[in-house]
Amino acid sequence: DTGVSQDPRHKITKRGQNVTFRCDPISEHNRLYWYRQTLGQGPEFLTYFQNEAQLEKSRLLSDRFSAERPKGSFSTLEIQRTEQGDSAMYLCASSLVQSNEKLFFGSGTQLSVL
Amino acid sequence: DQQVKQNSPSLSVQEGRISILNCDYTNSMFDYFLWYKKYPAEGPTFLISISSIKDKNEDGRFTVFLNKSAKHLSLHIVPSQPGDSAVYFCAARPITYSGAGSYQLTFGKGTKLSVIP
Numbered sequence: 001d002t003g004v005s006q007d008p009r010h011k012i013t014k015r016g017q018n019v020t021f022r023c024d025p026i027s028e029h030n031r032l033y034w035y036r037q038t039l040g041q042g043p044e045f046l047t048y049f050q051n052e053a054q055l056e057k058s059r060l061l062s063d064r065f066s067a068e069r070p071k072g073s074f075s076t077l078e079i080q081r082t083e084q085g086d087s088a089m090y091l092c093a094s095s096l097v098q099s100n101e102k103l104f105f106g107s108g109t110q111l112s113v114l
Numbered sequence: 115d116q117q118v119k120q121n122s123p124s125l126s127v128q129e130g131r132i133s134i135l136n137c138d139y140t141n142s143m144f145d146y147f148l149w150y151k152k153y154p155a156e157g158p159t160f161l162i163s164i165s166s167i168k169d170k171n172e173d174g175r176f177t178v179f180l181n182k183s184a185k186h187l188s189l190h191i192v193p194s195q196p197g198d199s200a201v202y203f204c205a206a207r208p209i210t211y212s213g214a215g216s217y218q219l220t221f222g223k224g225t226k227l228s229v230i231p
Contacts (some may be wrong), residue, residue, distance in 0.1 A: 091157055107156050
């Protein structure tokens with residue numbers, strides 16, 4: 001069990017640029033989640049996949065955000081035309097079907113938009 | 115509006131004593147509650163959970179109590195150890211109108227616990 005892996009750990013970008021993050025879940029987990037955490041706040045739900053299907057999306061996920069999980073394995077989260085308000089820690093988590101409340105989180109990608 | 119509230123941003127406890135972390139919620143549709151622990155530069159890790167049909171769940175040094183009528187839960191750590199120093203998040207999952215559990219967890223802002231040796 002290598003845990004949930006996220007890449008990169010840190011990303012600094014200029015406003016208006018596009019960024020993409022990658023998440024590799026625990027291999028046997030078929031559910032994958034994206035959360036966002038800003039300073040002084042708890043994680044906020046963004047979206048959720050079961051296998052390759054995106055089943056839930058938060059209204060926090062504006063049309064500048066897109067997430068994919070091709071083949072039900074790794075996932076990518078892309079932010080287009082980044083804004084300073086997008087600066088946050090982006091957390092990925094995965095879980096098994098039978099224990100969906102018990103999420104295993106990665107260490108996150110810290111995004112800074114200048 | 116904060117549906118899950120952790121009103122104490124920080125808590126300091128002497129090693130060996132009891133740590134009590136509190137959490138209040140406002141959404142009556144929450145049916146499952148979890149506590150996560152987070153160390154700096156790491157993602158949150160699951161600690162303990164409780165279903166709304168129970169009022170207590172225990173796992174080693176950790177016990178979670180749920181008072182549904184007060185919409186309040188608490189995490190007790192006994193005895194507290196320096197390695198318990200971390201940020202603790204309370205989280206809740208709502209039941210959907212279809213009766214199934216939603217996959218969205220709502221987190222509180224966290225309480226930073228410091229256990230002093």
